Amino acid sequence: MAQTGKPLPLLAAALALGPGVAQAAYKFNMQEPATALGEQVYFLHNMMTAVCGVIFVAVFAVMFYSVFVHRKSLGAKAANFHENMLVEVLWTVVPVFILLAIAWPVTKTVLGMRDTSNPDITIKATGYQWKWGYDYLKGEGEGIHFVSNLSTPQDQIHGKAEKGEHYLLEVDNPLVVPVGKKIRILTTAADVIHAWFVPALAVKQDAVPGFIRDTHFRADKEGVFRGQCAELCGKDHGFMPIEVHVLSAEKYAAWVGEQKKKMAALADDPNKTWNLGELKKRGEQVYASNCAACHQPTGKGNPPAFPALAGSKVVLGPKQAQIETELNGRPGTAMAAFKHLSDVELAAVITYTRNAFGNATGEAIQPSEIKAARK
Amino acid sequence: MASIPGHADAGHGHEHEHHHPTGFMRWVTTTNHKDIGSMYLWFSFAMFLVGGVMALVIRAELFKPGLQFVEPEFFNQMTTLHGLIMVFGAIMPAFVGFANWQIPLMIGASDMAFARMNNWSFWLLPPAGTLLVLSLFMPGGSGGVGWTLYPPLSTQMGIGMDFMIFAVHILGMSSIMGSINIVTTILNMRAPGMTLMKMPLFCWTWLITAYLVIAVMPVLAGAVTMILCDRHFGTSFFNAAGGGDPVLYQHVFWFFGHPEVYIIAIPAFGVVSQIIPAFSRKPLFGYASMVYATSSIAILSFIVWAHHMYTTGMPVAGQLYFMYATMLIAIPTGVKVFNWVATLYRGSLSFEAPMLFSLGFLFLFTLGGFSGLVLSMTAVDVQLHDTYYVVAHFHYVMVAGALFSAFGGVYYWLPKWTGHMYDEGLAKLHFWLSLIFFNVTFFVQHFLGLAGMPRRIPDYAPQFAEFNMISSIGAFGFGLTQLLFLYVVIKCIKGGPKAAAKPWDGAEGLEWTVPSPAPYHTFETPPVVK
Numbered sequence: 001m002a003q004t005g006k007p008l009p010l011l012a013a014a015l016a017l018g019p020g021v022a023q024a025a026y027k028f029n030m031q032e033p034a035t036a037l038g039e040q041v042y043f044l045h046n047m048m049t050a051v052c053g054v055i056f057v058a059v060f061a062v063m064f065y066s067v068f069v070h071r072k073s074l075g076a077k078a079a080n081f082h083e084n085m086l087v088e089v090l091w092t093v094v095p096v097f098i099l100l101a102i103a104w105p106v107t108k109t110v111l112g113m114r115d116t117s118n119p120d121i122t123i124k125a126t127g128y129q130w131k132w133g134y135d136y137l138k139g140e141g142e143g144i145h146f147v148s149n150l151s152t153p154q155d156q157i158h159g160k161a162e163k164g165e166h167y168l169l170e171v172d173n174p175l176v177v178p179v180g181k182k183i184r185i186l187t188t189a190a191d192v193i194h195a196w197f198v199p200a201l202a203v204k205q206d207a208v209p210g211f212i213r214d215t216h217f218r219a220d221k222e223g224v225f226r227g228q229c230a231e232l233c234g235k236d237h238g239f240m241p242i243e244v245h246v247l248s249a250e251k252y253a254a255w256v257g258e259q260k261k262k263m264a265a266l267a268d269d270p271n272k273t274w275n276l277g278e279l280k281k282r283g284e285q286v287y288a289s290n291c292a293a294c295h296q297p298t299g300k301g302n303p304p305a306f307p308a309l310a311g312s313k314v315v316l317g318p319k320q321a322q323i324e325t326e327l328n329g330r331p332g333t334a335m336a337a338f339k340h341l342s343d344v345e346l347a348a349v350i351t352y353t354r355n356a357f358g359n360a361t362g363e364a365i366q367p368s369e370i371k372a373a374r375k
Numbered sequence: 376m377a378s379i380p381g382h383a384d385a386g387h388g389h390e391h392e393h394h395h396p397t398g399f400m401r402w403v404t405t406t407n408h409k410d411i412g413s414m415y416l417w418f419s420f421a422m423f424l425v426g427g428v429m430a431l432v433i434r435a436e437l438f439k440p441g442l443q444f445v446e447p448e449f450f451n452q453m454t455t456l457h458g459l460i461m462v463f464g465a466i467m468p469a470f471v472g473f474a475n476w477q478i479p480l481m482i483g484a485s486d487m488a489f490a491r492m493n494n495w496s497f498w499l500l501p502p503a504g505t506l507l508v509l510s511l512f513m514p515g516g517s518g519g520v521g522w523t524l525y526p527p528l529s530t531q532m533g534i535g536m537d538f539m540i541f542a543v544h545i546l547g548m549s550s551i552m553g554s555i556n557i558v559t560t561i562l563n564m565r566a567p568g569m570t571l572m573k574m575p576l577f578c579w580t581w582l583i584t585a586y587l588v589i590a591v592m593p594v595l596a597g598a599v600t601m602i603l604c605d606r607h608f609g610t611s612f613f614n615a616a617g618g619g620d621p622v623l624y625q626h627v628f629w630f631f632g633h634p635e636v637y638i639i640a641i642p643a644f645g646v647v648s649q650i651i652p653a654f655s656r657k658p659l660f661g662y663a664s665m666v667y668a669t670s671s672i673a674i675l676s677f678i679v680w681a682h683h684m685y686t687t688g689m690p691v692a693g694q695l696y697f698m699y700a701t702m703l704i705a706i707p708t709g710v711k712v713f714n715w716v717a718t719l720y721r722g723s724l725s726f727e728a729p730m731l732f733s734l735g736f737l738f739l740f741t742l743g744g745f746s747g748l749v750l751s752m753t754a755v756d757v758q759l760h761d762t763y764y765v766v767a768h769f770h771y772v773m774v775a776g777a778l779f780s781a782f783g784g785v786y787y788w789l790p791k792w793t794g795h796m797y798d799e800g801l802a803k804l805h806f807w808l809s810l811i812f813f814n815v816t817f818f819v820q821h822f823l824g825l826a827g828m829p830r831r832i833p834d835y836a837p838q839f840a841e842f843n844m845i846s847s848i849g850a851f852g853f854g855l856t857q858l859l860f861l862y863v864v865i866k867c868i869k870g871g872p873k874a875a876a877k878p879w880d881g882a883e884g885l886e887w888t889v890p891s892p893a894p895y896h897t898f899e900t901p902p903v904v905k
């Protein structure tokens with residue numbers, strides 16, 4: 001790669017000239033912030049780095065002076081002092097004041113970060129192993145919900161295809177929000193702890209299973225902002241990115257209209273009786289986006305954490321037990337609960353697993369059976 | 376300071392011991408603090424190599440974007456084991472090794488207070504290290520959960536996770552026993568006239584560290600036992616569905632974990648505080664304030680744990696309290712740095728390998744302290760938490776801090792341990808190569824973190840490619856350099872110029888009054904300190 005040599009001279013320059021130059025090239029500093037709070041964080045980091053830099057230079061100027069001047073090889077004779085009350089007090093007390101001066105602006109920013117009151121739009125982000133689910137709970141777009149998966153092809157990851165521009169930071173269904181509006185993000189998780197992290201929006205919030213946490217941002221410019229899950233969540237922790245599209249108010253309204261239409265078209269008639277072929281076809285899609293990461297597209301799994309479905313006793317056994325497992329998960333194992341999927345989706349995916357990978361029960365599970373089992 | 380040197384014919388028995396096993400059994404049954412100290416140091420170096428190879432697997436995979444060498448599950452197991460092995464297997468035992476060798480020699484005691492427990496606390500380590508490595512060969516491999524072992528991820532893992540939990544239990548027992556021994560030895564076995572405030576600073580730092588170990592290791596044992604119960608016995612300490620809370624684990628873990636940082640750093644401060652005055656030929660500046668600063672750091676370390684958890688969603692009052700408390704630690708830490716620099720000032724400095732490593736420590740540890748100060752600011756930490764900035768920060772503290780100090784300590788006391796001088800030229804080469812490759816590896820990781828690269832990921836976006844490649848090159852250089860260290864040490868054990876009882880003209884302390892190599896038994900009649 002021809003580029004590898006490039007950062008070295010820059011790095012040397014940054015080291016020699018201190019934080020002033022380091023900020024000039026964004027690669028050496030935080031991503032350009034897209035929110036007012038992000039600007040504050042960016043400023044605080046630069047300020048602290050500069051303060052530390054000044055103290056560092058002052059202290060180590062003394063060290064290097066001694067190293068070069070008070071050398072035995074130059075005939076330096078050691079002095080014998082080993083105490084001085086005045087300097088001891090000074091270098092204990094002066095840092096206290098420096099810290100107080102710094103603590104004040106940081107406190108203001110922290111208070112701003114934690115103020116999630118009066119949002120325009122509230123969206124719940126749910127971490128799953130390994131994707132994000134979004135539910136628009138309140139405000140314009142209320143009722144929209146979708147799942148957001150990594151869209152980078154496996155071939156790129158395994159070096160069988162050229163890597164795209166947004167390699168690993170691209171998703172099938174990005175989160176869409178309007179510019180200039182206060183967006184409150186509620187985070188939670190279905191299985192293990194994840195963290196919702198978008199650097200340019202200055203937002204990172206753990207998503208803890210069984211609990212709801214919140215954070216917020218107000219993007220002051222349109223654009224696409226990318227981030228990643230920041231809390232180790234298992235095998236594909238590195239492969240569950242976050243992509244946020246910030247649109248103008250009009251474009252956002254258009255997007256909301258489009259989504260509502262799509263959802264209406266997709267809504268399934270709960271009373272319809274599905275045939276085996278329809279269920280298998282739908283189930284294959286549900287399987288690919290919910291199950292294949294662990295149980296593998298082949299159904300062979302990845303034992304022992306992720307057992308095979310091909311020939312599985314549960315999948316080939318009584319259907320009631322499998323419905324139970326899908327709805328409630330298996331506490332204490334990697335098998336999460338999937339009760340957030342719709343009756344049709346669950347019926348389809350169960351039917352699919354019972355009739356794929358060499359399994360051939362010939363059974364078609366109807367959505368009504370899932371509905372009954374939920375009670 | 377008269378002392379009666381022990382029998383120089385080490386290994387040929389002693390009037391109190393009629394049967395002295397030889398060969399392997401000598402090491403299994405030994406209760407001699409010098410033998411046990413050596414075993415600790417060798418064990419820790421072996422673990423350092425194992426953990427280092429794991430680090431190189433990680434850096435090899437991160438050399439380029441894309442998955443090349445290992446699967447993500449295995450990558451996660453490598454990051455987890457690398458952390459556990461380096462913290463519990465390499466760094467902590469290394470400093471217990473120094474304590475075993477040096478504390479009795481420094482305070483004029485004949486041995487450690489509980490010699491048999493000393494043997495036992497060492498011999499718990501090899502089984503624990505073996506359990507950690509064996510966990511890789513269990514079905515599903517080891518636990519790929521990070522060294523912090525956060526549930527619920529750690530409740531999902533296979534049997535390898537149980538191996539890790541038991542290993543942590545055993546390692547904890549070993550450190551508690553080692554620490555009880557150190558506290559008892561220091562408080563009861565000092566030579567007449569050696570008051571606490573006359574002790575070498577290394578003994579002070581270990582006394583304080585030992586109290587920290589005794590206080591927090593049981594907390595860690597409790598936390599991992601709760602995971603074990605959640606995994607196998609149907610409890611729900613950390614499972615919300617059963618009324619528990621995953622974040623509770625993080626509070627308990629970091630109540631151990633933050634003092635743990637100082638358990639690693641404080642003995643390193645102690646080693647450096649011996650070396651810098653010796654090669655400045657000038658007494659340590661502010662001895663008393665060093666003792667007070669170290670104690671304050673230890674006490675403050677108990678009240679800052681949740682600064683590792685700013686993003687878990689604690690109330691804003693909690694975030695602010697932990698931020699202020701964390702910033703406070705900068706004050707005693709600053710005092711220590713200022714004292715070291717004042718010791719150098721107007722000294723008569725020479726730059727043998729121990730001094731070079733101590734100066735490297737001083738410079739780079741302070742850099743790590745400053746990035747810690749940046750991270751203490753809640754608002755900035757929210758941005759940088761769980762990114763490579765944090766990885767860079769703690770490697771400056773752990774590697775350039777603790778490890779450099781340990782290298783300095785080995786070179787400083789090697790003449791006393793072996794009776795030979797080491798090869799100064801090669802040791803200096805070891806320092807300069809370590810210094811350069813360390814910075815190549817870790818300095819660039821600050822930039823990766825600032826740009827938003829999360830830690831613990833096996834693959835990354837192309838915008839992070841250059842710095843990762845530089846970091847990987849540095850890591851391989853750093854790893855290979857450590858083989859040079861092994862060579863220098865073995866060469867010194869095998870031979871070399873004879874070392875005088877006091878090979879460093881500026882060194883102070885009782886350890887330099889006994890011949891080099893230190894006889895098998897020393898200070899059987901306590902020396903008198905004026």
Ligand SMILES: [Cu+2]
Nearest residue numbers: 194195229233
């Ligand atoms: Cu995640």
